[in-house]
Amino acid sequence: MRAANKRTEPADSGASKRGRNAAKRARRMMQNQADAMPVVEADGPRHERVVDAELLPPAPHGGLLEVFQQPYLLRLIVARQLAQMYAASLLGLMWSYIQPALRFAVYYFVMGFILQLHKDTPYFAIHLFTGMVVVHYFGETWNGGTRSIWQNKGLVQKMRMPRELFPVAAMVVAAYHTLPQVLLLVAICAIVGWHLTWTAAAAGVLGVAILVTFALALALTFSALNVFYRDFQNIVQTIMQFMHFLVPMMYPFTLVWAAHDSNPWLYQIYVSNPITQAVLLLQRFFWYPLIEDTDGLGQNFPPDMFQRGLITLAVCVLLLWAAQRFFSRVEGKFPERL
Amino acid sequence: MTISIQVENVTKEFTMQYHRTLKQMAVASVRRLPLQEKFLAVNDVSFTVEQGESVGLMGLNGSGKSTLLKVLNGVMRPDKGTVRTRGRIAGLIATGAGFHPQLTGRENLFLNGAIMGMSEAETKRKFDAIVDFADIGKFLETPVSHYSSGMYARLGFSIAIHVDADIFLADEVLAVGDRPFKKKCMAKMQEVRQQGTTIFYVSHATASVRSMCDRILVLEKGHLNYDSKTVEGGSVEGGIRYLQYDDDETDEAVSDEELGADI
Numbered sequence: 014m015r016a017a018n019k020r021t022e023p024a025d026s027g028a029s030k031r032g033r034n035a036a037k038r039a040r041r042m043m044q045n046q047a048d049a050m051p052v053v054e055a056d057g058p059r060h061e062r063v064v065d066a067e068l069l070p071p072a073p074h075g076g077l078l079e080v081f082q083q084p085y086l087l088r089l090i091v092a093r094q095l096a097q098m099y100a101a102s103l104l105g106l107m108w109s110y111i112q113p114a115l116r117f118a119v120y121y122f123v124m125g126f127i128l129q130l131h132k133d134t135p136y137f138a139i140h141l142f143t144g145m146v147v148v149h150y151f152g153e154t155w156n157g158g159t160r161s162i163w164q165n166k167g168l169v170q171k172m173r174m175p176r177e178l179f180p181v182a183a184m185v186v187a188a189y190h191t192l193p194q195v196l197l198l199v200a201i202c203a204i205v206g207w208h209l210t211w212t213a214a215a216a217g218v219l220g221v222a223i224l225v226t227f228a229l230a231l232a233l234t235f236s237a238l239n240v241f242y243r244d245f246q247n248i249v250q251t252i253m254q255f256m257h258f259l260v261p262m263m264y265p266f267t268l269v270w271a272a273h274d275s276n277p278w279l280y281q282i283y284v285s286n287p288i289t290q291a292v293l294l295l296q297r298f299f300w301y302p303l304i305e306d307t308d309g310l311g312q313n314f315p316p317d318m319f320q321r322g323l324i325t326l327a328v329c330v331l332l333l334w335a336a337q338r339f340f341s342r343v344e345g346k347f348p349e350r351l
Numbered sequence: 352m353t354i355s356i357q358v359e360n361v362t363k364e365f366t367m368q369y370h371r372t373l374k375q376m377a378v379a380s381v382r383r384l385p386l387q388e389k390f391l392a393v394n395d396v397s398f399t400v401e402q403g404e405s406v407g408l409m410g411l412n413g414s415g416k417s418t419l420l421k422v423l424n425g426v427m428r429p430d431k432g433t434v435r436t437r438g439r440i441a442g443l444i445a446t447g448a449g450f451h452p453q454l455t456g457r458e459n460l461f462l463n464g465a466i467m468g469m470s471e472a473e474t475k476r477k478f479d480a481i482v483d484f485a486d487i488g489k490f491l492e493t494p495v496s497h498y499s500s501g502m503y504a505r506l507g508f509s510i511a512i513h514v515d516a517d518i519f520l521a522d523e524v525l526a527v528g529d530r531p532f533k534k535k536c537m538a539k540m541q542e543v544r545q546q547g548t549t550i551f552y553v554s555h556a557t558a559s560v561r562s563m564c565d566r567i568l569v570l571e572k573g574h575l576n577y578d579s580k581t582v583e584g585g586s587v588e589g590g591i592r593y594l595q596y597d598d599d600e601t602d603e604a605v606s607d608e609e610l611g612a613d614i
Binding site for chain 1: 353354355357365366402403421423424425426427428433434435436437438439440444449450451453454458461462463465466467470471517525526530533534537538541544545546547548554556558559561562563
């Protein structure tokens with residue numbers, strides 16, 4: 014009798030207490046489900062925090078200047094880029110020397126011996142190698158810079174940093190790869206008997222300035238364009254395929270000068286290429302001082318090389334400024350496009 | 352009190368499909384459909400937050416919470432309106448910490464710290480504290496691609512909370528962790544709140560919002576529909592009720608019936 018009345022008579026303290034405990038346990042179990050957030054109450058006094066900064070828009074707006082004000086962050090991004098390139102790679106850095114070395118060998122023997130392009134040019138190997146170093150640095154900066162923002166889309170979409178960081182990091186990585194080649198070139202020149210003159214030094218500085226500003230301007234512009242249309246990285250790769258032939262490294266400039274009267278427009282287009290000018294200026298710095306008898310050489314450099322160089326430098330600085338303006342305008346759209 | 356965050360008429364628009372082929376565009380124009388569909392993720396949102404305030408941001412999925420946080424963080428720029436913040440911002444937004452899979456935990460720690468504004472000396476000083484909080488042991492030296500999602504969240508949160516930021520944005524990333532870790536995170540966030548950092552807390556768990564926040568903002572399809580500071584007699588509880596999230600709270604009679612505990 015008692016058992017049958019269990020439901021309607023909760024007066025029995027033992028059974029109802031068990032019932033209440035079971036219900037309480039079940040409720041607590043529901044509350045403690047794994048996906049619920051635990052509650053931690055605040056305790057202690059609230060301190061006031063004094064922030065010593067202005068009220069500014071949080072998005073980065075400093076551009077290239079902001080990048081160069083943070084060398085520590087740039088160094089870490091470069092390290093990340095290098096780790097990405099050489100992950101799970103046995104030979105690692107060696108690969109960036111094997112390709113140029115093979116290219117050099119092929120150009121030297123095919124252009125030099127088979128096509129006989131270097132019979133009037135003393136120290137042709139140094140002439141060729143200087144050009145290769147310049148084109149290698151330019152190509153790697155431009156190619157790497159174009160892809161840099163896509164490759165780092167994880168960071169660009171999640172965290173706040175000046176996005177010019179990535180093309181600049183690509184340029185630093187290119188310098189890192191080119192530096193040993195430059196050191197090799199310097200060592201070879203020193204062994205052969207190189208000496209410094211004022212004209213050569215001026216040519217060297219001007220050549221490097223043109224190369225760096227032009228490469229950075231292109232890297233910035235194309236990295237932004239590549240975010241919207243990934244075709245641009247293919248365009249860059251295509252142009253770089255024949256850049257080696259557009260500069261006077263496999264053949265001496267004398268051959269170009271010989272044709273300048275009959276094709277004045279083509280000559281102008283050829284010489285106005287900033288990379289051509291950078292190659293010529295750096296050859297003036299590295300290769301020309303090695304030659305003892307310069308009279309019998311012929312026209313190895315354009316007669317107005319320095320004037321052209323300065324005008325080109327001014328144009329490249331303008332291009333860099335325009336590239337920065339363009340980048341700043343479109344970078345707001347990067348996170349949603351990537 | 353100083354203003355920490357100032358948001359004025361912020362609007363953010365996204366296009367549904369950015370890359371349409373010529374064929375798709377031709378088909379769309381023949382069918383008289385719009386060539387590009389856009390939608391407003393955040394629509395004319397305005398509010399002001401003072402330094403030290405702890406704000407809860409609630410809303411259904413897809414109401415624009417993560418987008419608003421990204422605009423506050425500086426990752427995205429608003430299409431219309433302005434947003435201004437004061438000081439260092441740190442936080443984890445829904446999509447994760449931005450770790451690079453090939454770098455080790457240690458290298459990612461330094462990189463994330465640098466991006467959030469810590470110098471090298473500062474990171475080295477706080478390194479032990481960050482590693483202790485994250486509690487991932489010897490996995491610190493292995494590439495991050497081998498981490499479980501919980502370890503990922505632990506390391507990411509640990510870095511963000513130790514940055515000593517003036518504004519801290521906490522999105523739903525905490526949902527991934529296990530219970531002891533969640534408790535540790537909430538305790539640490541309360542500690543940071545006591546120190547006067549502005550906190551922006553996004554969550555669907557109403558009890559934690561009640562305990563963590565002084566103020567609530569409710570987003571619905573991009574509109575800010577309830578701001579407990581500007582509404583008459585508003586409160587965190589009011590916001591939760593507005594969102595109708597309060598009907599899953601413990602109602603003893605209902606629970607008993609649902610559980611069938613009628614002994």
